[in-house]
Amino acid sequence: MKKVRIGVIGAGLRGGLAQYWHKPDGESEIVALADISQERLDKFQEKFETPLFLTKDYKELLTRDDIDAIAVLSPDYLHEEHIITCLEAGKHVYAEKPLAITVEGCDRILEIWKKSGKHLMVGFNMRYMAMYQTMKGLIDSGAIGELKAIWVRHFVGFGGYFYYHDWHGNSKNTTSLLLQKGSHDLDVIHWISGKHATKVSAFGSLDYYGGDKPNTLTCPTCDQKKTCPEYVPHTFTECAFREEIDVEDNNMLIMELEGGIKASYLQCHFTPDYSRNYTFIGTKGRIENDDVNNKIYLKTRKSNSWEELSDVVYEMKPEEGSHGGADPKIAQDFVELILYNKEPLTTPFAGRMSVAVGCAATESLRNGGRVVEISQESTILQH
Structure with missing residues (x-):
């Protein structure tokens, strides 16, 4: 195989990833799209000079010999099926995160993947961001000594826009936003520390969104749109205060990782700003990121060595491409996984473990914050 011919399922927000695969004169090319919306099908085709096979039935992609791989970019609750x-149809798969919305769903996927002989890659693009690669490199180098604690604060400034005006706001579609939105952060905690969570306790509530508005109400038709702080005129238009919304918008969890490392993750969807703040604390110092200004701060403590004499500031270099340059990198890794069997930075088992923590945290916060153990029964599938 000299070129990977890719079909896409879902032309929503993550549909933009396709642009990095479409290289007709290179090693990969987008050749087909499945989406239930004719409008999205048409708009997707407009972005490509070459004609695509377009369908509203994703199963039509699976019988085509001119498709080698499928990028599953559909809503979370469809991931397992897709x-x-x-x-099973013999296609390689790129799966947008989360892998599924239940641990059982992830385990079914892993079982089929092992039997299929095909490649499966999970879309954890934060692993490809310069900031988090730098933080991992510093920790792996011993710059802060032995890692002992991790603190993560996630200010989801666009939480209402992205998660409460569409299908994300209902738990039947996402389980919770600790799983859906938090899956990136939970994975980064696992990846950078090199350890998986073993138990978790969480608290959360629906403090701002949701309410008593009809589930059929949309922003453009609402008589309060001129005064509503959550009014959106386009793209996502379902009311953010509708009755069916039941996923928490203010969450916090604590967990213990293998080796006794303590970690916390805080997530709020009605903050005025957007930022992910990571702090890693070790026996020799700590590192903290500032993703607004693209910097990482390394601070050292007294150690009776030269290392205590200075602090260091790392400035991230600008990179081209969406998500801080991560999307073109992860797209290329999928191609090289198929063509050259080159292992990417992500693994299917990592996708499973991120979901496992999100599900356990959701169980905890909806049951008074009790401690929930994290199952690793699928460890035989981690390689």
Whole structure:
């Protein structure tokens, strides 16, 4: 195989990833799209000079010999079905995070993947961001000594826009935003520390969104749109205060990782700003990121060595491409996984473990914050 021919399921927000695969004269090319919306199908085709096979039935992609791989970019609650069906049809699969919305769903995917002989890659693009690669490199180098504690604060400044005006606001579609939105952060905690969570306790509530508005109400038709702070005129238009919303918008969890490392993750969807603040504390010092100004701060403590004599500031270099240059990198890794069997930075098992923590945290916060153990029963599938 000299070129990977890719079909896409879902032309929503993550549909933009396709642009990095479409290289007709290179090693990969987008050749097909499945989406239930004719409008999205048409708009997607407009972005490509070459004609695509377009369909509203994703299963039509699976019988085509001119499609080698499928990028599953559909809503979370469809991932399990789409990934399994594509693997069983003999297609390589790129799966947008989260892998599924239940641990059982992830385990079914992993079982089918192992039997299929095909490649499966999970879309954890934060692993490809310069900031988090730098933080991992510093920790792996011993710059802060032995890692002992991790603190993560996630200010989701666009939380209402992205998660409460559409299907994300209902738990049947996402389980919770600790799983859906938090899956990136939970994975980064696992990846940078090199350890998986073993138990978790969480608290959360629906403090701002949701309410008593009809589920059929949309922003453009609402008589309060001129005064509503959550009014959106386009793209996502379902009312953010509708009755069916039941996923928490203010969450915090604590967890213990293998080796006794303590970690916390705080997530709020009605903050005025957007930022992810990571702090890693070790026996020799700590590192903290500032993703607004693209910097990492390394601070040292007294150690009776030269290391205590200075602090260091790392400035991230600008990179081209969406998500801080991560999307073109992760797209290329999927191609090289298929063509050259080159292992990417992500693994299917990592996708499973991120979901496992999100599900356990959701169980905890909806049951008074009790401690929930994290199952690793699928460790035989981690390689």
